Amino acid sequence: MTVACDSATPSDPLPSWNDGAAKTNIINFVQQVTDSTRAEFIPANERIAVFDNDGTLWAEQPMYFQLAFAIDRVRALSAEHPEWSDQDPFRTILSGDSDALGGLTVHDLVEIITLTHSGMTTAEFTTVVAEWLATAQHPRFDRPYTELAYQPMLELLDYLRANGFKTFIVSGGGIDFMRVFVEEVYGIPPEQTVGSMGKLAFEMRDGRPALVKQPGIDFIDDKEGKPVGIARFIGRRPIAAFGNSDGDLAMLQYTASGPGAQLMVYIHHDDAEREWAYDRASHIGRLDAGLDEARERGWTVVSIKNDWNRVFGFEDRGQGG
Amino acid sequence: MTVACDSATPSDPLPSWNDGAAKTNIINFVQQVTDSTRAEFIPANERIAVFDNDGTLWAEQPMYFQLAFAIDRVRALSAEHPEWSDQDPFRTILSGDSDALGGLTVHDLVEIITLTHSGMTTAEFTTVVAEWLATAQHPRFDRPYTELAYQPMLELLDYLRANGFKTFIVSGGGIDFMRVFVEEVYGIPPEQTVGSMGKLAFEMRDGRPALVKQPGIDFIDDKEGKPVGIARFIGRRPIAAFGNSDGDLAMLQYTASGPGAQLMVYIHHDDAEREWAYDRASHIGRLDAGLDEARERGWTVVSIKNDWNRVFGFEDRGQGG
Helix, strand or coil: CCCCCCCCCCCCCCCCECCCHHHHHHHHHHHHHHCCCCCCCCCHHHCEEEECCECCCECCCCCCHHHHHHHHHHHHHHCCCHHHHHCCCHHHHHHCCHHHHHCCCHHHHHHHHHHHHCCCEHHHHHHHHHHHHHHCCCCCCCCCHHHHEEHHHHHHHHHHHHCCCEEEEEEEEEHHHHCCCHHHHHCCCHHHEEEEEEEEEEEEECCEEEEEEEEEEEECCCCCHHHHHHHHHCCCCCCEEEECCHHHHHHHHHHHCCCCCCEEEEEECECCCCCCECCCCCCCCCCCHHHHHHHHHCCEEEEHHHHECCCECCCCCCCCC | CCCCCCCCCCCCCCCCECCCHHHHHHHHHHHHHHCCCCCCCCCHHHCEEEECCECCCECCCCCCHHHHHHHHHHHHHHCCCHHHHHCCCHHHHHHCCHHHHHCCCHHHHHHHHHHHHCCCEHHHHHHHHHHHHHHCCCCCCCCCHHHHEEHHHHHHHHHHHHCCCEEEEEEEEEHHHHCCCHHHHHCCCHHHEEEEEEEEEEEEECCEEEEEEEEEEEECCCCCHHHHHHHHHCCCCCCEEEECCHHHHHHHHHHHCCCCCCEEEEEECECCCCCCECCCCCCCCCCCHHHHHHHHHCCEEEEHHHHECCCECCCCCCCCC
């Protein structure tokens, strides 16, 4: 008699991943680098894994979630700023024109947040973001945005940490925005979160020290900025990198240039039914040159449709592999 | 009969500290914030402790150790740069005039390193620093500079980590310089090291990704820059801060502004015999406004002379408290 074997056996650290090349590559890599008898062994202090956020750890459609936040904030503050109706990027934001909004870059997004929140302390900004996350709902799923974290990636983060990896976010998103929720949602502390940032100044306010957001961009953590952010914030080359767009390509190339074992993974959005399907032609999360390079170099490409039996934690479990 | 009790009993986590107010303050603070039955309890993920480096974790006399490195590098490279003999700060460096060298600021120091090493990859720079640390000797003690780490502070770092604290360096020194030795010397990984930095660019060199040092300063992690560096790199307010100069005052003020229990500590250099004695009038590590504020606000001031029975690991143990 043969017993059907489900991928979600009690010992499976990645129950939302179907059996297949992607899951096998990940598990084999972790076993190699953690086995001190193997040539590929890497000591725990060097087991750095970096993750893009938008489209890699949580969804990014129909627009970057931080853009939804920015739109809500610009609308909330626009009564005090009548001049915005004639000024880009505020005019674009207030128009609600989804094509125009789709053309906004990571740089535009960071600039909007910076301009609208300069003069605010980091503590005040944290409160604004926390209130928004507690009340705003995703337009397709009618749920808080933080519930659109990918269940398979949450399992992967836990699995890597259980194997001595230190997990970092390296995202184009705003560092102060992400740090409000990353610890609760991903188990990643603020100090392991790298992102784009506006300028910041130390001031005394009412006799108490405060960090005050300034107009102007300090650092854009996207494309070639990602390896720079890694060098600055982490100071060593990762051995594993996870992304979903061309904006992550330099980070994956940098990871791939290390001397020992490495794991480079692209999440490919190919499931319009449970999530979204987009790649080479998308404004958001375009994956074009990265997809070619991943295939040429044999990097792991995760098909959401085929490799994940569950996308979000709120879904019922789909069929096991 | 009374038995004399040495402070270095087997259970003492800080054997190089004499009994006294400083040691008591530190141990009481750690016991308070780690005891979940107390009002002062702080969860482990928020137990962030920040340490200045020069003059707090290792010595900084007769000049910042990184300045000794810079001088050696400028001398080594000067044959290729005849124009330096007429250009400041190179002229000052090459003159060997100790008064002029003493007038160099943290900003000057970062600029010298940046100018002399632009075009070099971070990996190449790491090699240069490692070679220097392996061969250079401190002029007074005739030992490698890394042996001038303070033994009581090494014990303190271990003690805090054993109690769930995450230990960070927040120093005016160059981040790429410090990251070469901090893990081995202090047990602090590169990703928990914040410092001043030059600009950095991602480039392909011979078809391989490289991070290349650029001319120009990106960030000075000194004075008001320290809380900014903490907000950027760590993203939460520390509960314990250790410094030795006015350059650390903003960091201690920021730490003191938190809502719960905090520990602010100044190391006071008052032991000319075993180390050095300097404070209000010193070019290097001036402690003036900070000493006043520490006394006014009841912060802990560590007397090297009275509170430490051993300064460096290579010394014989002095008299216990």
